Amino acid sequence: MDADMQIYSTQTKELGEVQVLIDRLNFEVTIDSEEFVYYDNDEITMEMPSNEEILKVVLPNNQKEEKEEPFDPLPPVTHNEVIEYYEKVILYLEQQEDYFGMK
Numbered sequence: 001m002d003a004d005m006q007i008y009s010t011q012t013k014e015l016g017e018v019q020v021l022i023d024r025l026n027f028e029v030t031i032d033s034e035e036f037v038y039y040d041n042d043e044i045t046m047e048m049p050s051n052e053e054i055l056k057v058v059l060p061n062n063q064k065e066e067k068e069e070p071f072d073p074l075p076p077v078t079h080n081e082v083i084e085y086y087e088k089v090i091l092y093l094e095q096q097e098d099y100f101g102m103k
Contacts, residue, residue: 015033015034015037016033018037022036
């Protein structure tokens, strides 16, 4: 038996095994094993995107710039506000000393 005939024989045997499994599924619309195996070859697929299209999606420089508000976790504080807060902290600490009798 030559190689082509052996490959054909093996393929026919495998298609028969696939057909047995398909028949067990009891589909309302029947499909033969060869149609099932080669189904993807008949499907129309999309073209592969070009490298430029891929880069446009992947690289942030090529995307629309999103306007983001700069995140400033601490609001600006003036010199006068610092002095006022400092005085409040000192007053708070003095009250705590009185309350806990730590003097």
